[in-house]
Amino acid sequence: MAALDLLGRRGALRIVWELREGRVLTFRALQAAAELPPGTLNTRLAELRAAxxxxxxxxxxxxxxxxxxxxxxxxxxxxxxxxxxxxxxx
Amino acid sequence: MAALDLLGRRGALRIVWELREGRVLTFRALQAAAELPPGTLNTRLAELRAAxxxxxxxxxxxxxxxxxxxxxxxxxxxxxxxxxxxxxxx
DNA sequence: GCTCCGTGCTACAAAATTTGTAACATGGAA
DNA sequence: TTCCATGTTACAAATTTTGTAGCACGGAGC
Structure with a gap:
């Protein structure tokens, strides 16, 4: 269940959700939409990109x-x- | 997305998964199955029961x-x- | 009665993660 | 060159998680 482990991290599902339906967001827009501090967003984005x-x-x-x-x-x-x-x- | 917030916490999805298909597990069996320390399991179970x-x-x-x-x-x-x-x- | 298990659960300090704020460096537009 | 928005990093404080130990209770067997 490695995927569930990744998606279970703080904000991961929320990030995916905010990018639904082809949305393209800047780092800062995504930060505001997902309500995450930049450090966490950056960590999560790196993981989601690696995946x-x-x-x-x-x-x-x-x-x-x-x-x-x-x-x-x-x-x-x-x-x-x-x-x-x-x-x-x- | 309050539900996703809850399910995004560490181990939450894993606990639900381990209880799939009508399984009934003791606290300790669930601890072993979900690979969680008792403190985290207890916190998560309280949240999942409240939900x-x-x-x-x-x-x-x-x-x-x-x-x-x-x-x-x-x-x-x-x-x-x-x-x-x-x-x-x- | 008493002892032995298995149960749910708590304590506590150490480790890991997240948060909030500030700032940096780059690139494009004015 | 000045301005602005971008992605990203820094760092200390706050929160969460981890691992280990142990408590308190209830039932089974003697």
């Missing part, structure tokens, strides 16, 4: 493999919406 | 909502297998 999930090319964007990841995340995101509304009801 | 993902009932098991989560995780797990074999090829 071929994120590509740096005139800003940061998802690699093809990263796009596959987003697709695989949709059910989880839908679950988390259900979870949020269920938790809100209490 | 109604894990239930403590003669051992630890997934709640119904936790089972939904596992179902939503399958595409991600399949992606991570693909990722692992692709990464191994380099």
């Amino acid at each position: 071929d999930i994120v590509a740096a090319d005139a800003g940061y964007r998802l690699s093809p493999r990263g796009s596959d990841l987003i697709a695989a995340l949709w059910p989880l995101l839908r679950w988390s919406e259900d979870w949020a509304s269920a938790m809100g009801d209490r | 109604d993902i894990v239930a403590a009932d003669a051992g630890y098991r997934l709640s119904p909502r936790g089972s939904d989560l596992i179902a939503a995780l399958w595409p991600l797990l399949r992606w991570s297998e693909d990722w692992a074999s692709a990464m191994g090829d380099r």
Whole structure:
């Protein structure tokens, strides 16, 4: 489960999420969107780039493999919406 | 994305994974399976129980909502297998 | 009764990670 | 050359995690 280990690090899923649907963000825009300090963002981006999930090319964007990841995340995101509304009801 | 924040904490996804398919594990068995020290496991279990993902009932098991989560995780797990074999090829 | 296990869980100091803020260096535009 | 936005690094403080040890409880067997 090496991939889950990587994605379980602080901010990793959030970064991928912010780059969904072909979005291209600068380092600073990504920092603001993902609410991460630059040190953590930089560490995480290095890991995600080494894992071929994120590509740096005139800003940061998802690699093809990263796009596959987003697709695989949709059910989880839908679950988390259900979870949020269920938790809100209490 | 409060749910993703919770699931992004160290060991959280791993704990859910170890409880897949109706498995019921003791605290110590879960500790060994998820490879977590007791302090971290305890913190994480408290969070997962508060989130109604894990239930403590003669051992630890997934709640119904936790089972939904596992179902939503399958595409991600399949992606991570693909990722692992692709990464191994380099 | 008492002892022996296995249980969930806590204590605590050391190690690792994250945070927040500041700044650096580079490159393009004005 | 001045300005501005970029990616990135520095560094100390705060937080989290780790590893190990042990506690308190409950049941089984004697």
